Amino acid sequence: MTTSGEHVHRYLIIGAGPGGLQLSYFLRRAGADYLTLEREESPGGFFRRYPRHRRLISLNKVHTGEKDPEIALRWDWNSLLNDSPDLMFPRYSQEYFPSADDLVRYLADFQREHALNVRYSTPVDRVEKVDGRFVVHAGDDVFRAECLIMATGWGGPHIPDIPGIELAVGYEDISVSAEDFTDKRVLIIGKGNSAFETAQAILGQAAIIHLASPSPVRLAWTSKHPGHVRGQYGALLDSYWFKTLHGVLECQVDRIWREGDRYKAAITYTLAEGEQAVLEYDAVLRCTGFTMDTGLFDASCMPELAPNGRMPAIRPDFQSANVEGLYFAGTLMQARDFKRASSAFIDGFRYNLRTLAALLAERYDEAPLRQEVLPVDPGRLTATMLDRVNYSSALWTQFEYLCDVYVVDEAAGQILHYEDLPEDYAVERFAGHPLYFTVTLRWGRQDYGDVFAIQRHPTPERAHESAFLHPVVRAWRHREQVGERHLLEDLLAQWRDPVRHVQPLRAFLAARLGAREDLSDDPARAGGSPSDDLA
Known part of the structure; x- marks a missing residue:
């Protein structure tokens, strides 16, 4: 007490x-x-x-x-x-x-x-x-x-500004008994995971389920964001395309009202040149997030x-x-x-x-930010960067956001290594330095039609075309990005191959550090990627 x-x-x-x-x-x-x-x-x-x-x-x-x-x-x-x-x-x-x-x-x-x-x-x-x-x-x-x-x-809950939205049952109050929706026509406002969770739970009982929002469904396997609709909720999408009466509507819900024991929803389709309709339901559910x-x-x-x-x-x-x-x-x-x-x-x-x-x-508390001191040596820097991307769970999970930073201090003849900083924070913090590197894991190109049929180009020279998660090293001069080196994607997320990963990265770092290395036996001596030099 x-x-x-x-x-x-x-x-x-x-x-x-x-x-x-x-x-x-x-x-x-x-x-x-x-x-x-x-x-x-x-x-x-x-x-x-x-x-x-x-x-x-x-x-x-x-x-x-x-x-x-x-x-x-x-x-x-x-x-x-x-x-x-x-x-x-x-x-x-x-x-x-x-x-x-x-x-x-x-x-x-x-x-x-x-x-x-x-x-x-x-x-x-x-x-x-x-x-x-x-x-x-x-x-x-x-x-x-x-x-x-x-x-x-x-x-x-986030409650959208729709006239009559108070007639909808919120996600926080929705019955978890599927039998409560037996033979019902159900409108679910929203197309996120809570909407699909709700739809999947009543899929075998409801007569009709419509999921409605102005924007199309964002699937996690396409966007690569875990907060978008996940694969385990695909049954509703199957039902939609196999014409089992369930549907996914790209529309603005303009108004909801009640007539007798039914609900009416006036909608305007967003992908049908403004077509409008009035639809009838037995239940309206709000699943629009928090x-x-x-x-x-x-x-x-x-x-x-x-x-x-x-x-x-x-x-x-x-x-x-x-x-x-x-x-x-x-x-x-x-x-x-x-x-x-x-x-x-x-x-x-x-x-x-x-x-x-x-x-x-x-x-x-005046406790210095943890750092590791490295020599200004392309080989050692390459090994450290690869050790981190092969080992760190932070860089893996917080792809395209958290990074490792390597700040070159030529006067002291050393490189200071900081782990797991937001990349935008790193650029802000180290903007006074003429050379530093950030290392992240990033997804690659997005211009493919079918996420399960991506044409790959497994050569170091085309690593920047990798679609899967892969390491990206960026060179910075103050706040300006002046170079970028992609490392080729790998099925098992292991980036240690001498030809595909080690040599291209070492060549890139050596060029930026001004090192005099003999790269005559290095098939990637020029760095290999058209994105290596941005300045």
């Missing part, structure tokens, strides 16, 4: 979901002065309610053939980073798509076993900023902190929102775009890699939070 009063800490985290717990772990390990507040009696409240049908879309690939736990994390999308082998999610479930209940159990054990400083049953009423410090009001308690981290996740709750914030610290209005706008260091000292953790970190990398999900933001903890320690 806690007593009311005033509490002062350096760091205050609001929310004990996976994001709040992960950051709490890193702060505790660093010996930081922190406290985490949670409104509910236990962690992971969102996952006690969602997804509604209790099956996660985050993979749990237990059997990988890999013994190294770092590499295995590439396919473990639910574990939080920690030093305990017993607190990894595959110990809690063997299912490829696990139950949300197992994740809730895992989060509770994670908090307890690591003795994280979480105060439960403490709902926050108001947040303000006074004299440069954050003041958090929770009932009779007042908490003050230099740094505030919001890890509250989604605050509630939005951040800004109701806690006083005007003194109201954060700006990203253009979609559903999440905070953040700087490259995960700090609020307009409120100094206010940071965001967990799924609220996704604005800068929105619909691109995995910051919306545990397997992505766990690495963001490791980096955030290091940046916070540098700013507030």
